[in-house]
Structures are given as C-alpha cells and as structure tokens.
Amino acid sequence: MTNALADRALTVPDALRPWITGIESVGAGEELPASFAHVPDAATKLVVRVEAGGRRDALVVGPRTRASYYAEADRRVASCVQVSLGPGVVRPLLGTPAVDLVGRAVPLGALPTGAALQLSRKLVELAPEEMFAYLTELLPDPLAADRSRARLLRAAVDALSTRPDHAPAQVKDVARELAVSERQLRNLFTEGVGLSPKHYARIDRVRHVLTEAPRADWAELAAATGYYDQSHMTSDFRTLMGVPPRSYFTGRLPDPQPCQAFRRA
Structure with missing residues (x-):
C-alpha cells in the first residue's frame, strides 16, 4: 500500500x-x-x-x-x-x-x-x-491582533514536537516553562491546533517513527524519541496506525476501505 x-x-x-x-x-x-x-x-x-x-x-x-x-x-x-x-x-x-x-x-x-x-x-x-x-x-x-497568543502556541508546539535531536517535553513542563496552567495550554491547543497537547505530541512522535524506522534500530529509536521503551513505542504506534510497526513496514495492513470524498474520519 x-x-x-x-x-x-x-x-x-x-x-x-x-x-x-x-x-x-x-x-x-x-x-x-x-x-x-x-x-x-x-x-x-x-x-x-x-x-x-x-x-x-x-x-x-x-x-x-x-x-x-x-x-x-x-x-x-x-x-x-x-x-x-x-x-x-x-x-x-x-x-x-x-x-x-x-x-x-x-x-x-x-x-x-x-x-x-x-x-x-x-x-x-x-x-x-x-x-x-x-x-x-x-x-x-x-x-x-493576537501575536502574543500566536507566539505562545508556537513555542508550545515546538516544545512538544519530535525532531532527530529533540524528544517532546512533558505537557506539565511545557506549561511551567511558558508560565501558563495545563488547562490554559489545553485550551490554547484545542483552539489553535484542534487537538490536546498530549494528542498532538503522540501524533508528531509517531510520524517521526514512520520517517526514521526504516533506517534505525527500533530500541534506539524509541529511546531517542522519548518513549519509555520499545514496547511503549509499539503500543503507541499500534493505537494510531492500527497495526504494530513490524506489520506496517512489512505490508501487513488493515483491509482498505472504499475511498469516499468528504468522508468523516
């Protein structure tokens, strides 16, 4: 696929x-x-x-x-x-x-x-x-009209994003660093991104795994990406992708559904 x-x-x-x-x-x-x-x-x-x-x-x-x-x-x-x-x-x-x-x-x-x-x-x-x-x-x-709010949201997104040299921070640590409550941070993300900070970080981390896994050792990738261990990475990947990493990268995927324009996911 x-x-x-x-x-x-x-x-x-x-x-x-x-x-x-x-x-x-x-x-x-x-x-x-x-x-x-x-x-x-x-x-x-x-x-x-x-x-x-x-x-x-x-x-x-x-x-x-x-x-x-x-x-x-x-x-x-x-x-x-x-x-x-x-x-x-x-x-x-x-x-x-x-x-x-x-x-x-x-x-x-x-x-x-x-x-x-x-x-x-x-x-x-x-x-x-x-x-x-x-x-x-x-x-x-x-x-x-609201550049300060935009800057705050972008700083939070950056802190919760995964890059080769940067694992996502904990939500509570991001809130403390930006001098807002966790509730304020959630509201900021819901309005500006559509997701909670935690869900944003999970998606971004799994997308990083999708990019890096074909050329990386999985245990090392899990550690570098901020997972507790490889089993934590596998569980998160399965939840978002529908199959564990090994199945995905060997083509053992869920049965595809008919493509429907404007379909609610």
Missing part, C-alpha cells in the same frame, strides 16, 4: 513561513496504486484539486488522529496542491476553530463562514503561484 499520488514538497515562500508549515504539489502518474494510506497528521490543510477535465475545487482537511487505509483511488484527480496551516492560523483564516475540523474533509466553501466561502471562490480561480501571493496578502492582518 502506498500513497495514491506522488508528493513533491515545495519551498514555502519566506513571507508565508509564519503561517504555513508546508506545501506539497501532488501529481498522479498514469498508473495509480490500488490502495493507499493516510497517516495521522496534526495539521489542518487547504487542498486545491484539479480533475483530469480541468474542473477545480477547494477542500479543507482537518487533523487526522488515526491512520486510514483506502482502496479505489479517485482516478479523476490529475493534481492538487496541499497547504499545511501553522498553529493558530485556522480560525483567523477560515473563521472556524481547528477543533471543529478534526477528522473531517469537506469542501472549503461548505464551512459556515463568509471567510471560508470567499477564500474557496478565490483559490479555485488562481494558479499555484498566484495562490501563494494571495495568501501572503491575506494572512498577516488576521494574525496581527
């Missing part, structure tokens, strides 16, 4: 880096796989799709808390651009809190806000480079 489309990461323009964490251009080749996986992802994404006949639409895909395995890829989609929104960007840009989008993939224009409808209409008219220029003009003003 593989991804249905070939992802190509694009460089995020400097002007968008405070608000956009990643951009992917996705194009379908002539041969699409029969099945594919969506791994857990804490980011909310804007997706602009182009069908083979040229029709364009805009979607918003909320955080995915667990992996999904699909069959029957949509062969009408020729390409799409995926824009990962940074922490705290969803409500200023779309007019809705991130928590309302968890586990959902919906037409952007179907969100119950004028901001989302206007953005949807604009994005389907623009080429990718024009879309980035439009977002550059649109994003700074909505975030300017």
